[in-house]
Amino acid sequence: MTEDEALAEFRAAGALLEGHFILSSGKRSANYLQCARVLMNPERASALARGLAQKLPRELRNEIEAVISPAMGGIIIGHEMGRALGVDAMFLERPEGTFELRRGFSLRKGAKVLMVEDVVTTGLSSRQAMDAARAEGAEILAEVALVDRSAGEADLGVPFYPLVQINFPVYDPEDLPPELAAIPAIKPGSRKV
């Protein structure tokens, strides 16, 4: 799947939003990729995961023992990646504010894991999720994401294979352009502020 084909799926799903958004990092943006809208169609979710799996070098792909993804945004695409790669899919969640494996999910020490995200903006969530997975014994081989909003700037410390790279501007809340300052901000994601 090419970048243009993947973006066409976002457009078809009405997932390219415009407005004033508070991102997970606290930064602000006039653009938001609502991946849940893209992934609400199971056929589309599955096709995007197969596209992502094709991005992985064959040797790396063959080494993956499990996929792990950070909730909420990572759960559906993580599950579909598990299907595409023929491995189990687990998720990390943060009921107390930091990512942890719950629900009986566990890893063998040294388990070779692929981290799966829906969106990477600053990479903070990915790095926190990888730290939590390593604390459970994982060796993180690489990360994949539907969208890299940093357009290659985010440093995840492992090889990173996004389906789409895009560079939407982000702003500090104290330094908003007038057109954003003029409209109320909404926070679509679930990270607690």
Ligand SMILES: O=P(O)(O)OC[C@H]1O[C@H](OP(=O)(O)OP(=O)(O)O)[C@H](O)[C@@H]1O
């Ligand atoms: O690279 P970052 O700057 O960390 O931003 C990307 C993260 O933000 C979103 O999650 P969010 O924290 O909004 O919560 P959700 O997945 O529970 O909706 C998205 O799903 C990524 O996890």
Ligand SMILES: O=C(O)c1cc(=O)[nH]c(=O)[nH]1
């Ligand atoms: O940085 C984020 O929080 C973020 C940006 C985006 O476009 N989509 C999303 O789900 N999260």
Ligand SMILES: [Mg+2]
């Ligand atoms: Mg998330």
